[in-house]
Amino acid sequence: MVASISNLGRSGLYDWVIQRITAVILAVYTLFLLGFLIAHPDLQYSDWQELFACTPMKIASLLALVSLCAHGWVGMWTIATDYLKSTGIRFLFLLVVAAFVFVYLVWGIDILWGA
Amino acid sequence: MLVSIYRYNPEKDEAPTMQDYEIEMPAGKDLMVLDVLNLVKERDSSVSYRRSCREGVCGSDGMNINGKNGLACITPVSEATKGKNDKLILRPLPGMPVIRDLVIDMGLFYKQYESIKPYLDNNTPAPAIERLQSPEDRAKLDGLYECILCACCSTSCPSFWWNPDKFVGPAGLLQAYRFLADTRDTSTDERLANLDDPFSVFRCRGIMNCVNVCPKGLNPTRAIGHIRGMLLQREI
Ligand code: SF4
Ligand code: SF4
Numbered sequence: 272m273v274a275s276i277s278n279l280g281r282s283g284l285y286d287w288v289i290q291r292i293t294a295v296i297l298a299v300y301t302l303f304l305l306g307f308l309i310a311h312p313d314l315q316y317s318d319w320q321e322l323f324a325c326t327p328m329k330i331a332s333l334l335a336l337v338s339l340c341a342h343g344w345v346g347m348w349t350i351a352t353d354y355l356k357s358t359g360i361r362f363l364f365l366l367v368v369a370a371f372v373f374v375y376l377v378w379g380i381d382i383l384w385g386a
Numbered sequence: 387m388l389v390s391i392y393r394y395n396p397e398k399d400e401a402p403t404m405q406d407y408e409i410e411m412p413a414g415k416d417l418m419v420l421d422v423l424n425l426v427k428e429r430d431s432s433v434s435y436r437r438s439c440r441e442g443v444c445g446s447d448g449m450n451i452n453g454k455n456g457l458a459c460i461t462p463v464s465e466a467t468k469g470k471n472d473k474l475i476l477r478p479l480p481g482m483p484v485i486r487d488l489v490i491d492m493g494l495f496y497k498q499y500e501s502i503k504p505y506l507d508n509n510t511p512a513p514a515i516e517r518l519q520s521p522e523d524r525a526k527l528d529g530l531y532e533c534i535l536c537a538c539c540s541t542s543c544p545s546f547w548w549n550p551d552k553f554v555g556p557a558g559l560l561q562a563y564r565f566l567a568d569t570r571d572t573s574t575d576e577r578l579a580n581l582d583d584p585f586s587v588f589r590c591r592g593i594m595n596c597v598n599v600c601p602k603g604l605n606p607t608r609a610i611g612h613i614r615g616m617l618l619q620r621e622i
């Protein structure tokens with residue numbers, strides 16, 4: 272048993288499951304957006320605005336945003352623990368990643384639900 | 387034939403070098419790589435490598451042959467040099483400390499093997515005879531027990547290169563599953579609890595280098611998948 276305090280879930284299994292579920296959510300969301308773009312060849316700002324104004328889309332976007340943050344963290348954490356062997360550099364790197372994830376999350380929520 | 391061998395004596399040399407030998411090959415015979423090494427050794431007795439059984443049973447002569455890990459004693463020269471200009475390049479198994487030439491320090495490999503408790507654990511009173519198994523239960527161990535611990539798989543696995551102290555590696559995990567799958571073992575839950583962290587099992591990224599090189603034709607990736615499945619079932 273190898274202990275770790277910086278991974279997202281409680282265990283390797285949690286991280287693994289989180290990574291797979293968020294991947295599916297992101298894939299479905301991306302495919303939907305792609306389908307929307309294909310279905311609207313001459314897309315106007317108003318169509319785009321309308322799409323993101325409806326509540327189900329807001330919820331889906333928020334879900335995708337949270338998934339992206341979780342997926343990104345697990346992935347970056349894995350990369351860091353594979354390739355960054357110096358504890359100090361790895362800690363700094365993860366700190367920067369955590370800051371980015373946090374900023375994107377708050378910023379994204381603000382864009383979706385803000386005035 | 388040109389044989390290029392990795393030479394390194396950490397006590398004397400500053401850096402490893404490749405040394406070339408031109409070896410006269412007996413006509414009409416397809417030698418094994420180990421036979422060629424023995425011919426080199428006759429010429430230059432300072433070349434160091436491990437070997438014992440010379441028939442793919444002991445697992446001591448795992449090495450990197452023309453870029454692919456394998457047992458020198460059961461790898462024919464013709465197969466090793468196929469499409470490679472008739473040149474034999476021998477290096478130690480990658481990612482492990484070199485003791486001398488093709489001899490590596492297997493310490494971490496064995497430590498990982500030890501960590502999965504590679505022995506049967508049964509807390510019920512021992513019967514007067516052996517603990518019996520049905521032929522079906524015994525069949526579950528096929529493809530697992532045959533491992534000879536040659537380390538060809540683990541030393542070809544990038545995840546093991548980066549974290550040999552934390553990731554158990556394909557060889558150790560194949561054996562972990564061998565005891566998880568054994569109906570006579572009663573510590574399945576403890577075994578699983580010991581593997582649940584982010585490194586021991588979950589560092590496997592399914593690259594399948596291990597399957598590609600195993601000289602015994604075993605499939606550690608499948609065993610790792612089974613362990614993941616058991617871990618998942620335990621939590622749901
Ligand atoms: S699984 Fe195959 S390659 Fe790995 S140690 Fe066992 S016999 Fe060698
Ligand atoms: S399948 Fe897993 S254990 Fe096998 S080489 Fe790839 S990462 Fe390593």
Ligand code: FES
Binds near residue numbers: 458
């Ligand atoms: S010498 Fe025993 S496996 Fe090759």
